Amino acid sequence: MGILAPAFLAGLLAISIPVIIHMINRERRETIAFPSLMFLRKVPYKSVRRQKLRHLLLLLMRCLAIGIIVASFARPFFDREIAAAPSANDGREVVVLLDRSYSMGLGTRWTRAQAAVRTIAGEIRANDRVSVVAFDATAAQVVEPTASASRVDRVLETLRPGSAPTKFGPAFRMAAQILTASEQSRREIVLVSDFHRVGFTPSDEVSLPLRTTVNTVDVSRGESGDVAVASVAVARQRDGSRVRATVTARVTNLGSDARSVDATLELAGRPADTRAVRVGPRSTAQVVFPAASVSANATRAVVRITRDSQPANDQFFFTIAEDAGASALIIEPPGARANQSLFATRAWAVADDPAVRVDVRSSTAVTPADLRGRSLIVINEAELPAGAFGEEVRRLVREGAILLVAPGERVSLGLTPEWRAELPASVGPASDRAGRWASVDFSNALFEPFKTSRADFSSVTLSRYRALNVVNGGAIIARLDGGAPLIVERAMGDGRILMWALSLDANWTDAPFHPLWVPLLHQLARRSIAGSEVRSWFTAPHVLDLSREGSVLVESPSGVRTRISPDSAPRSVELRERGFYEVRTGSVAIGAGRPVAVNVDLSESDQSHFDPAELVAAVTARGERSAARGNDAVFEGTAQEMERRQAVWWYLLFGAVLLLAGETMFSNRLSRRAVKQPPAAINEGARDAA
Amino acid sequence: MLTAPTHAPGAQLLDPAVLARISSLELRARAVVEGFIQGLHRAPHLGSSTDFAEYRPYVPGDDTRRIDWKVYARSDRYYVKEFEADTNTNLVVFLDVSRSMLYGTKLQYACTLAACLTYFSSLQRDRVGMAMFANGVVDFVPPSAKHLRLVLHSLDHAERNVPKTPANPTRLRPIFQRLSDVVRRRSMVAVISDFYEEPDDVVAAINMLRGRGNDIMALHILEPSERTFPFTESSNFVDLESDEKMPVIPEYLREGYQKVIAEHIATLGKRLVGQGVDYSHFDTSEPMDKALFAYLGARSRIERTQKVG
Secondary structure, three states, X not given: OEEOOHHHHHHHHHHHHHHHHHHHHHHOOOEEEEOOOHHHHHOOOHHHHHHHHHHHHHHHHHHHHHHHHHHHHOOEEOOOOOOOOOOOEEEEEEEEEEEOOHHHHOOOHHHHHHHHHHHHHHOOOOOOEEEEEEEOOOEEEEEEEEOOHHHHHHHXXXXXXXXXXXXXXXXXXXXXXXXXXOOEEEEEEEEEEOOEHHHOOOOOOOOOOOOEEEEEEEOOOOOOOOEEEEEEEEEEXXXXXXXXXXXXXXXXXXXXXXXXXXXXXXXXXXXXXXXXXXXXXXXXXXXXXXXXXXXXXOEEEXXXXXXXXXXXXXXXXXXXXXXXXXXXXXEXXXXXXXXXXXXXXXXXXXXXXXXXXXXEEEOOOOOHHHHXXXXXXXXXXXXXXXXXXXXXXXXXXXXXXXXXXXXXXOOOOOOOHHHHHHOOEEEEEEEOOOEEEEEEOOOOHHHHHHOOOOOOOOOOEEOOEEEEEEOOOOEEEEEEOOXXXXXXXXXXXXXXXXXXXXXXXXXXXXXXXXXXXXXXXXXXXXXXXXXXXXXXXXXXXXXEXXXXXXXXXXXXXXXXEXXXXXXXXXXXXXXXXXXXXXXEEOOOOOOOOEEEEEEOOHHHHOOOEOOXXXXXXXXXXXXXXXXXXXXXXXXXXXXXXXXXXXXXXXXXHHHHXXXXXXXXXHHHHHHHOOOOXXXXXXXXXXXXXX | OOOOOOOOOOHHHHOHHHHOOOOOHHHHHHHHHHHHHHHXXXXXXXXXXXXXXXXXXXXXXXXXXXXXXXXXXXXXXXXEEEEOOOOOOEEEEEEEOOHHHHOOOHHHHHHHHHHHHHHHHHHOXXXXXXXXXXXXXXXXXXXXXXXXXXHHHHHHOHHHHOOOOOOOOOOHHHHHHHHHHHOOOOEEEEEEEOOOOOHHHHHHHHHHHHHHOOEEEEEEEEOHHHHHOXXXXXXXXXXXOOOXXXXXXXXXXXXXXXXXXXXXXXXXXXXXXXXXOEEEEEEOOOOOHHHHHHHHHHHHHXXXXXXXX
């Protein structure tokens, strides 16, 4: 029995109210002098006692009613004493949670885990049911409830440790589903795992059915950590038309002893270089491989170290390709000022993540060919292009590019209907009102990097600005201190149009001299290629979005093929195996598809172990009441059962209402039985004498 | 035989409510008694002190004034003329002034009743005396033909003799045992009390007074509320004599109490009458002529006894 809101128990003090009233009434009871009590004593006293008892009963009813009301507000609940619904079946429902995270491949853990599951299955009686849930970061029921140990054994033979890290939450939730659906009276979970500390976070919501017993089998034997390739970094250098890449691998020793390993870089399946490296205990060393030429297409690359007890983290898969980066085209008006685009071009020139290629063209000299491969187009105080070129710009934006319009003083107010329908704001006259940059919308992707630090843009001052009148559902993502829009944004196809109320030079504002200027333009460039960049590797498990692809065929490292057609849903594939997935589109030949590298989560390599009882205590949320018996514990019930256990407060409240109603009737009945008091004169003399 | 007129002239003066407005006890008694006598249509002097009994020879020591000189002239012998005993008798009122008599108007009623009796008796040329008792004898006026005013004075201040503080309840037997010693002549004894004692104890106590041939009148005084118990609110009832307290819910006790006290009155009357005692129960709301009739009845019995004797 527990209480959810014990603070309400302070309300029990209210019980003193009827007691005090009772005592006050008792104190104020009239005293009557009577000649002799000898005849009163001869009257059977039980009637007086009964009346006293009735008054006491009334007092008790009132106190009890208050007590019950207070108790109901304190929300009592039963922790385990509510009897389970009678079950026709007296057998056990055993759910085996088998950890198949890649850390289970360390040493003989997996063998011990299989043996433990076989032992459990061997103890299953005819009226018992056992099911097996294999889990890593996700959980899957691999054996439906059965009493057949051989069936469990057959499935067990097909299971192997995966490439994902341990997550206990999904496994317990699936076990809860199985147990809730079960009609067996005894419910049991057996967790077979190496109990990685990273596998469970207290925020995981685990709610098991009532009276679920949890047994744990710990297959770890205190193995120390091994050496793993933590990550790689690829530095590209353009050498003429070729790109040379220098690979730097970080090798981490998670054990307590210094280790020496050989690190080998493989490019396109061929060893490129091998380096010996010595890594101290609990430390990391870097291995820099010589620069190698890479092709425009992604090249498969692997860094391997000497195989040890945990092979899953001895290889690191990644791809090397020419960095597409971002490409910006700044269009200036004829006769532009000398430094009109200086601050933008200098800011993007120093960008490396991604690198930004910047070209400046006059609006009179720009051609459609200049638009090829551009992810960012800046109209810097030039008229928006009309005609076919304008249409080409709009197409580019619809395909995902960003168009930044800085009207400055030169842009006329006359727009073509095509642009008028697309722009997020119409441009008003220039205002001479000085002001500051007041606020930004940190939820917008443009300001995402500044969200954590809550960067202060208010120190940016300005002397003039063009009024922007929001149209076409444009969103104001930055404002001036007077509330006027500073940046207005609107989606256009897959791309976006941003309108900037100032110029891009220092004529109207000191923004180019502000420390936030360069990061802001870098973020703009980064955003212009968002979704199109090619990541060198992913960490399993990862869901690869293929919604921009047409019909594709995805082949896993183990050879499993998954076809994603334009009408299939979801248009994504889960990357669960370490190695290279191959994504092929159309009629691309086998082996020529786009490689996608997947590596294991290195956090699983950390052999930080924790006590299974601690896990049990953590998931119960009230560990002290989990009554751990060895490795056993009783979990709280499901949400429905918890609600049912707490529902006692409704009954208490209902009981209190009934009690108060009874008290009212009882009290009224006593009052009605009272008759008029005799004339006071009768007792006058006696009272005087008394 | 004397019969009580139902609407005797002046009978309204016997109404306690009317009497309560008369401050002087003597005046009150006179109003009652004379009104009562008018209703009887009889001479107020009912004594038979002039009745001749016999002659006897003179012996030394006899009062020479009682020698019948006419007989001496005829017979030359001294004869003393004897009358029929004493024409006057004693009336001694034993008045209960315990704290229980303070309840309501009981004491006032009892004093008035005692005054009426003594006044009426005095008119008959009887000797009147009075004793007040509570936990013991607190006042005593010996019987005498001249003690009417003394008795009335004592009655007038009866309240002073009521014990100021509660003590043990009154026990009649030791008190009456002592009083039986001080009543030396055969007397009419009127015991006025609320008799809050068991009937056996009351009878035993009164029997103590019957030793000298006294004629006993037991006048039982009670307030109406002592019989009907009309209280409603639950209260702490305090015994006036012992100061004991008792929580009482009247509505649940009333019926039983009425039954118990009715049994007590009936038993007491039955036992006392069986012992030859004139028992009368008085409600303080009732007129007092019943007491006077009781007195006359007792007195006539004494006269008859004396004549027979």
